[in-house]
Amino acid sequence: MDRLGGCRPLKAVAIAPGKVILYGEHFVVYNVPAIVMAIDRVVKVSVSIREDGSLRICSDLGFACEYKNGAAKPLMGGKKSVSFLEPVRIAAKTVLDHFDERKGLNIDVYSTIPSSVGLGSSGAISVATVAAVSKVLGHEIDKEQIWRLSLQAERYVHVTPSGVDPLISVYGGLLVWRIQDGSKPKRINRDIDLVVGNTGIQRSTGKFVSIVSRKKTKKIEGISQLMGVMNWISNLALKAFKEMDLVILGVLMNMNHELLKVIGVSHESLDRLVEAVRKAGALGSKLTGGGGGGCMISLTTLSKRAAVCKAIEENGGQPMVVRKNNAGVRAWLVKS
Ligand code: PMV
Numbered sequence: 494m495d496r497l498g499g500c501r502p503l504k505a506v507a508i509a510p511g512k513v514i515l516y517g518e519h520f521v522v523y524n525v526p527a528i529v530m531a532i533d534r535v536v537k538v539s540v541s542i543r544e545d546g547s548l549r550i551c552s553d554l555g556f557a558c559e560y561k562n563g564a565a566k567p568l569m570g571g572k573k574s575v576s577f578l579e580p581v582r583i584a585a586k587t588v589l590d591h592f593d594e595r596k597g598l599n600i601d602v603y604s605t606i607p608s609s610v611g612l613g614s615s616g617a618i619s620v621a622t623v624a625a626v627s628k629v630l631g632h633e634i635d636k637e638q639i640w641r642l643s644l645q646a647e648r649y650v651h652v653t654p655s656g657v658d659p660l661i662s663v664y665g666g667l668l669v670w671r672i673q674d675g676s677k678p679k680r681i682n683r684d685i686d687l688v689v690g691n692t693g694i695q696r697s698t699g700k701f702v703s704i705v706s707r708k709k710t711k712k713i714e715g716i717s718q719l720m721g722v723m724n725w726i727s728n729l730a731l732k733a734f735k736e737m738d739l740v741i742l743g744v745l746m747n748m749n750h751e752l753l754k755v756i757g758v759s760h761e762s763l764d765r766l767v768e769a770v771r772k773a774g775a776l777g778s779k780l781t782g783g784g785g786g787g788c789m790i791s792l793t794t795l796s797k798r799a800a801v802c803k804a805i806e807e808n809g810g811q812p813m814v815v816r817k818n819n820a821g822v823r824a825w826l827v828k829s
Contacts, residue, residue, distance in 0.1 A: 503541050503828065504539050504540065504541045504826070504827040505540050505628035505629035506625060506825060506826075507537070507538050507624035507825075508621060508822070509538075509617040509618075509624070509662040509822040510531040510532060510818040510821070511531070511534045511535065511606035511617050511662070512530060512532060512613035512616070512661040513530055513611075513612065513687060513782075513815060514529050514657070515529065515790070516726060516727045516746070517727050518611075518782055519705050519753065519756060520719075520727075521670075521671065521672070524671050524672045525723045526669050526670065526671040526724065526727040526731070528668070528669050528734075529661045529668055529669075529670065530667045530817050531664075531666055531817065532612070532815040532816065533816045533817075534606040535605055535818070536602060536614065536618050537603045537621065538601070538602050538622050539601045539625065540598055540622075540626050540629045541598070542599075543597030545597055546596070548560040548561075548598050550582060550585075550600045551602070552577065552602040552604075554570075554577070554604070556570035556574035557569035558578050565582075580646040581646070583649050584618070584622035584623050584643055584645070584646040585626050587643075588623055588642055592630060594630055596630065598629070600622065609695035610692075610694075610788050611698070611781050611782020612782065612787075613661065613662060615646075615650045615698075616650075616659045616662050617658075618646075619659055619662075620643045620659050620663050621822060624822045624823075627642075627824070628825070629826070636664060636821065639822060640663045643659040647659055650699060651783075661678075662822060663821050664821040665820045666681075666817065666818075667683060667685070667817055669731055681734050685792070686815070687815050688770070688790070688798060688813070689789070689814075690790075690805035690811070691787070692763060692787060692788070692789070692809070693811060694760065694762055694785075694787065695787070696785040696787060697783075700785070701758045705757070705758065708757065719752055723752055726752070730742060730745045733745065745777065746778060746779045747771070747778065753779065753780055753784060758780070758783065758784030760784065762809065763780045763786070763789050766789045766804075766805055766808050767789050767791075769805065769807070770801045770804050771791075773804035775793045775797065775801050777791070778791040778792070789810075
């Protein structure tokens, strides 16, 4: 018998959104405020209990692994599946250890967030995994706990993460947050549509977080001094959101992109899209997320949206209009 008073529920399902960082990526790792928005692209994770005690993880991207007695056996996608699915394994194990449970699990991951391009797919997967595993085990956990438990998997992906990706996936909406705020981000009650341009170049955020960290330690490219500039940009953006001053928000995005170029995390494919959308009439544009490829965002009025999408396509990118997603992570049981 389970806590519902019937047969053990067969499955728990959790949904968590991806994100775009509007201002402050990389700098947020050093306690500078970031402004970040959950988007209408989500991951869904479904989890059921296995009676044989083993762990099986399967992703709709063509990867699957079985974990038994400490060994990982690829079932689909070859050796790459082991590293690709590792954040999911870590997230599930963190929850099992936290609740001192020894159960086996089947975990299925479905995603509408393109992976490794700066839209927070790994953060969303960790968050949804933590929420679904807790749910299927019958443990109720609050949003703060989901965020804290998902940080373990995030460390595998980003090396020294700020925690902003799982945070926005947990809470949803449009938030301003710095590390010292912990699990208490501030909401910005504004709506904004953005056009994302995906260069299609997949890269590792952890690599770029490490590059910035090395430069900061060696005191090159004035990175420490630039922290103050980014702090100023984020605070001005917050004020511009209050007044809904789209022109200033656009100018601040352009300035933010220049800072990201200076610290060495942009890429020629991103710079090309950033320039092209400005020429097509965007109010502002910048790379979003870890950089080095991946995605850029453009702030655009409705009348210029089609031209901006066309400019992205003509310059080798894939355009995608994204809207704010107010719902953070949600998890529920399925009895079928
Ligand atoms: O996961 P991405 O590529 O969206 O980037 C995360 C944002 C960084 O600031 C680069 C890293 C972090 O943990 O804050």
